[in-house]
Amino acid sequence: MQFGYSEACLDHDTGARHPETADRLRAIRQQLARRHGVEYVDADPASVDAVTAVHDNDYVDEFREFCTDGGGNWDADTVASEGTWKAALASAGLAQWAAERALAGDDGRETPFSIGRPPGHHAVEADAMGFCFFNNAGVAAQHALDDGGADRVAIFDWDVHHGNGTQDIFYDRGDVFYASIHEQGLFPGTGDVNEIGTGAGERTTLNVPLRSGAGDADYLLAFERTVGPALDRFDPDLLLVSAGFDAHRHDPISRMRVSTEGYACLTEQVRETADAVDAGLGFVLEGGYGLDTLSESIATVHETFDGRAPVEDDDGHADATEDLIDEVRSAHGLE
Structure with missing residues (x-):
């Protein structure tokens, strides 16, 4: 794969006890150093115009001034430093790069993966929250629609938390499809089955709120029977994966049971779906x-x-997952 990476993302200083630290990127690079075929690309940062295409101008100005003044606690969980402004622009720019390369036809061993920080899927139009300041996937999706030649963009979010920001930004839009498989009841408390979009965006938001303890089989079945068919119907030009790995069974802040190999299986499902609909x-x-x-x-x-x-494990899915999938399919007319 190609990995988008910028040293500027290390300058977002959240403090010694915060879970979202620069050590995340250092650990990723250290692990990837043991693999072959890894390429790094340092993309241009996003412009302010690109960011304000999905975020409120006053919020962006306030955030820039907050960082210029040295940062601090934006809210109880979301911390900024002086370097966060440039880090956030770099992270959004890396997401734009991933969208551009995908639309240009980079696939297979050249598939792009943006490893920027701060993350983005909780950032709403006019506020930061949940460790996120700019909605990276949202900026990239809008950039693809405005400048990349895409008519329809899909975002599939497998982070353990629901991407409320991404959902909110595109909730009434028919040109962006947002799907999320996440842990029910976890922060930020959004992502119910009945949140399906409104107006032109009706049925372009799909949520699968799995119960705590769900594992590989639950995720794979949920994708196979809900997200995959909905993506096939939407027929996007670009599919972006908001790839959080906190549903892992050993992650410190969730109660889900996805294995490392489970992410490989989920990746294979996503790749097959993208190929089937001919999406970057x-x-x-x-x-x-x-x-x-x-x-x-x-x-x-x-x-x-x-x-x-990838190799699937032998554990089966929970009965509750079957019921949830039936509910999601009914809400989206997939029956």
């Missing part, structure tokens, strides 16, 4: 806070594109 495919880093599990999971995504065949 790119990945954008979101969460994942166990350094070993985060870096190993990204390495296994890379190896999947490098030719390694």
Whole structure:
């Protein structure tokens, strides 16, 4: 794979005890150093105009001034430093790069993966939250629609937390499809099945809120029977994956049971779907806070594109997942 990376993302200083630290990127690079076929690209940062295409101008100005004044706690969980402004622009720019390369036809071993920080999927139009300041995937999707030649963009979010910001930004839009598989009831408390979009965006938002303890089989079945068919119907030109790895069974801040190999299997499903609808495919880093599990999971995504065949485990899915899938399919007319 090609990995978008910028040293500027290391300058976002969240402090010693915060789970979202620069060590995440260092651990990823250290793990990838053991693999072959890894290429790094330092893309241009996003412009302010690109960011304000999805974010409120006053919010962006306020955030810039906040960082210029030295930063601090934006809210109880979301911390900025003086370097966060440039880091956030760099992270959004890396996501734009992933979208551009995917639309240009880079696939297989050249599939783009943006490993920027801060993450983005909780950032709403006019506010930061949940460690996120700019909605990286949202900026990239809008950039693809405005300048990249895409008519329809899909974002699939497999982070353990629901991407409320991405959903909100595109909730009434018919040209962006947002799908999320996440842990029910976890921060930020959004992402119910009945949140399907409104107006021109009706049925372009799809949520699968799995119960705590869901594992590989639950995720794979949920994608196979809900996200995959909905993507096929939407027929996007570009598919971006908001790739958080905090649903891993050993991640410190979730209760899900996805394995490292499970991410490889999910990657294979995503790749097959992108191929079937002839969409460019790119990945954008979101969460994942166990350094070993985060870096190993990204390495296994890379190896999947490098030719390694994933192996599903023998554990079955929960009965509750079947019921949830039926509810989602009904809400989206997939029956």
